[in-house]
Amino acid sequence: MSRHGDRGFRFATGAVAGLVLLIVLGIGFELTRQSSLSIRKFGFSFWTTKTWDPVAGDFGALPFIWGTLYSSALALLIATPIALGIAVFISELSPRMLRQPLTYLTELLAAIPSIVYGLWGIFVLVPVVRKLEVVLGLKPALGVGMGAAALILAVMVIPFTSSVAREILKNVPSAQREAAYALGATRWEAIKVAIGFGKSGIMGAVMLGFGRALGETMAVTMVIGNSTIISLSPAKPQYTMAAVLANEFTEAADELYLHALIEIGLFLFIITVVINALSRLLIWKVKAA
Amino acid sequence: MKKCVLILAAILVACKPAETPKEPAGAAAQINGAGATFPNPIYSKWFDEYGKAHPGVRINYQPIGSGGGIKQLSAQTVFFGATDGPMTDEQLKAAPGPILHFPTVLGAVVPIYNIEGASQPLRFSGDVLAKIYLGRITKWNDAAIAALNPGVTLPATELAVVHRSDGSGTTYIWCDFLSKVSAEYKEKVGVATSVNWPAGVGAKGNEGVAGLVQQTPGAIGYVELIYALHNKIPFGSVQNKSGEFVTASLASVTAAAAGVAVPDDFHVSITNPDGKDAYPIASFTWMLLYQNPADKARARTMVDFLKWALSDGQTFAPDLGYAQLPKPVVEKELAALGKVAI
Numbered sequence: 001m002s003r004h005g006d007r008g009f010r011f012a013t014g015a016v017a018g019l020v021l022l023i024v025l026g027i028g029f030e031l032t033r034q035s036s037l038s039i040r041k042f043g044f045s046f047w048t049t050k051t052w053d054p055v056a057g058d059f060g061a062l063p064f065i066w067g068t069l070y071s072s073a074l075a076l077l078i079a080t081p082i083a084l085g086i087a088v089f090i091s092e093l094s095p096r097m098l099r100q101p102l103t104y105l106t107e108l109l110a111a112i113p114s115i116v117y118g119l120w121g122i123f124v125l126v127p128v129v130r131k132l133e134v135v136l137g138l139k140p141a142l143g144v145g146m147g148a149a150a151l152i153l154a155v156m157v158i159p160f161t162s163s164v165a166r167e168i169l170k171n172v173p174s175a176q177r178e179a180a181y182a183l184g185a186t187r188w189e190a191i192k193v194a195i196g197f198g199k200s201g202i203m204g205a206v207m208l209g210f211g212r213a214l215g216e217t218m219a220v221t222m223v224i225g226n227s228t229i230i231s232l233s234p235a236k237p238q239y240t241m242a243a244v245l246a247n248e249f250t251e252a253a254d255e256l257y258l259h260a261l262i263e264i265g266l267f268l269f270i271i272t273v274v275i276n277a278l279s280r281l282l283i284w285k286v287k288a289a
Numbered sequence: 290m291k292k293c294v295l296i297l298a299a300i301l302v303a304c305k306p307a308e309t310p311k312e313p314a315g316a317a318a319q320i321n322g323a324g325a326t327f328p329n330p331i332y333s334k335w336f337d338e339y340g341k342a343h344p345g346v347r348i349n350y351q352p353i354g355s356g357g358g359i360k361q362l363s364a365q366t367v368f369f370g371a372t373d374g375p376m377t378d379e380q381l382k383a384a385p386g387p388i389l390h391f392p393t394v395l396g397a398v399v400p401i402y403n404i405e406g407a408s409q410p411l412r413f414s415g416d417v418l419a420k421i422y423l424g425r426i427t428k429w430n431d432a433a434i435a436a437l438n439p440g441v442t443l444p445a446t447e448l449a450v451v452h453r454s455d456g457s458g459t460t461y462i463w464c465d466f467l468s469k470v471s472a473e474y475k476e477k478v479g480v481a482t483s484v485n486w487p488a489g490v491g492a493k494g495n496e497g498v499a500g501l502v503q504q505t506p507g508a509i510g511y512v513e514l515i516y517a518l519h520n521k522i523p524f525g526s527v528q529n530k531s532g533e534f535v536t537a538s539l540a541s542v543t544a545a546a547a548g549v550a551v552p553d554d555f556h557v558s559i560t561n562p563d564g565k566d567a568y569p570i571a572s573f574t575w576m577l578l579y580q581n582p583a584d585k586a587r588a589r590t591m592v593d594f595l596k597w598a599l600s601d602g603q604t605f606a607p608d609l610g611y612a613q614l615p616k617p618v619v620e621k622e623l624a625a626l627g628k629v630a631i
Contacts, residue, residue: 052485054456055478055484122500122504126501127504130505140447140449144490144501221454222493225490226490227486227489247455247483247491248456249456250354250455251355251356251455251456251457252356253380254379
C-alpha cells in the first residue's frame with residue numbers, strides 16, 4: 001500500500017513538473033503559430049526597422065527592443081550597487097537584531113503590485129524627474145520618459161537581486177571567511193573574499209533582476225511616455241515590448257497587426273527564457289560548490 | 290485518488306443544473322456580449338434595469354475593447370459585440386455572417402490643456418489641432434493659436450503633446466476628425482485606434498492623459514467628454530464646419546448626430562458635421578448583432594432589449610454623461626431592427 005503511495009506521489013509530482021515544461025513549450029509554439037503572418041511578411045526586417053504604423057500595416061519592432069533592453073540595463077546600473085549593498089549589510093555586517101526586519105522590508109518591495117508602483121511613478125516620481133530635467137536643461141522635460149522608467153524599474157528589481165545575493169553570500173562556506181581572517185584580513189577584505197567566491201552567483205542574481213526588468217509592464221507603461229523613439233537620452237519618451245503589448249493588444253482587430261504584436265511577445269518570451277536560464281545556471285554553480 | 294475523482298464527479302453533477310436554469314417561456318438564458326469600454330457604464334445600467342423589469346433576462350457585458358469585441362463576435366464566442374468605430378469592410382467580410390450595426394448613444398472627445406494665465410477657455414480649430422498633433426505648431430504663442438483666441442495672452446511655453454498610448458475609440462474619433470479637416474494629417478497619421486504618432490508622448494487611458502496634462506506645464510491632450518465632465522476638467526471649444534466655436538455638451542453632441550445623413554447600415558462617422566450648434570468631435574457607439582442569429586430565443590430578447598434601450602433606455606443616458614440619439618436616428622433604428630431574423 002505504502003509503495004503504491006510512493007509511486008503515485010512520484011508520478012503525480014513528476015507529471016506536474018512535466019506539465020510546467022509542456023506549458024513553456026506550448027507557449028513558445030503557440031506564439032510562433034500566431035505570429036506566422038508577420039514573420040512571413042516582414043522576416044528579419046521586423047527586428048531592424050523603426051516604423052510602427054498600425055494604419056498602414058507597416059511594423060518594425062526595433063524601438064521596443066531598444067527601449068526594453070536600454071531601460072532594463074539602466075535599471076540594473078542603478079539597482080545593482082544598492083541591492084548588493086543591502087545584501088552585504090544584511091548577511092555580513094548588520095546586527096543580528098536588524099537582520100530579520102531588514103530582510104522583511106526589502107522583500108516587501110517585491111510584494112507591492114506594479115500598478116501601485118506605476119501610480120506612485122505618475123504622481124510622485126515623474127514630477128520630481130521633471131524638475132530635475134528642467135534644472136539640468138534636458139529636453140523635452142516632461143518627466144515621463146526613459147529616466148523615470150529606469151528609476152521605477154530599479155526600485156522594483158532591488159528586492160529580487162538583493163535577496164538572491166544574500167542567499168548566495170550565506171552559502172559561501174565559512175571556511176572561506178575564516179581563512180581570510182586567519183591570514184590577517186580586515187573585515188572588508190574578508191567580505192571581498194566572500195563576494196569573490198560567490199561572484200558567479202551574484203552575477204546570476206543581477207541577471208535575475210534583468211529578467212524581471214525586461215518583463216515589467218504596467219509600471220513602465222505608465223511612466224515611459226510610450227513613443228517609438230530610439231535615443232540614449234533618459235529624458236526622451238520611449239517604449240518597451242511589454243508596454244506596447246499592454247497598450248495595443250486589446251484593440252488590435254486586424255490580423256497582421258495582431259500577429260506583429262504576438263511576434264513581439266515571442267521575442268520577449270525568448271529573451272526572458274534565455275536570461276533566466278543563464279542566471280539560474282550561474283546561481284546553481286555557487287550553490288553546488 | 291479515487292476519492293478525488295468521486296468528489297470531482299459529484300461537483301460536476303452538482304454544477305450542471307446551475308448552467309441551464311429553467312426559464313420562463315419566451316425568455317432566453319444568459320446573453321453574453323463584449324466590446325468597447327466607453328459605453329460600459331450605460332450598458333451596465335441598461336442591462337441591470339432591463340433585467341429588473343424582465344426577470345429571466347440576464348445580459349452580461351465584458352468591456353474588453355472595441356477590437357476585442359469585434360474579434361469575439363466574429364469568432365461567435367459572444368452573442369453581441371460593441372464598438373466605438375464601425376467595423377471595416379474587411380472585418381465584415383471575415384465574419385461568418387452579415388453583421389448589423391445599431392448606434393446606442395453618443396460620445397465626444399474634448400481637448401484639454403495646461404497653460405498658465407489663460408483667463409478663459411481656449412478656442413481651437415481642426416486645422417490648429419491637426420498641426421499641433423503633427424508637431425507643426427510647437428509653441429503656445431504661435432500665430433495660428435493666437436488668431437483663434439483674441440484677448441488671451443498666450444505664453445511662449447513649448448507645447449507638450451499628449452496622446453493615448455493604449456488602443457482606444459477615443460483616439461479613433463480624434464484622428465477621424467483631424468483627418469477630415471487636414472489632408473496632411475490624413476496622409477501622415479490616418480484613422481485607427483492606435484496610430485503612428487508624429488509627435489508627443491503616450492499616456493495610458495483617459496486618466497493617464499488627464500494626469501499628465503494636469504501635471505505638465507504647456508501640455509495639451511484629449512479625453513472623452515464624460516471623463517472631463519465627471520472629473521471637472523476644463524476643456525477648450527472647437528470650431529465646427531459652420532465656423533462656430535462650440536463647447537462640447539450633451540446637447541451639442543446630439544446636434545452633431547442630427548447634422549449628418551445617417552445611412553441605412555448606420556456605418557457613419559459624424560465628426561465634422563453640418564449644423565451651427567454641432568460639436569465636431571463626436572461619434573456614435575454601436576452594438577453589433579448578426580443578421581441571422583442561430584439562437585432565435587436570444588435574438589428575440591436582444592431585439593426587445595434594443596427597442597427598450599432606444600426608447601426608454603435613452604433617458605438614463607444624460608445622467609451618466611452620454612448624449613442621447615436624435616429622434617430621427619432612433620426611428621430609423623427601430624425600423625432596422627426588423628432586419629434581424631428572429
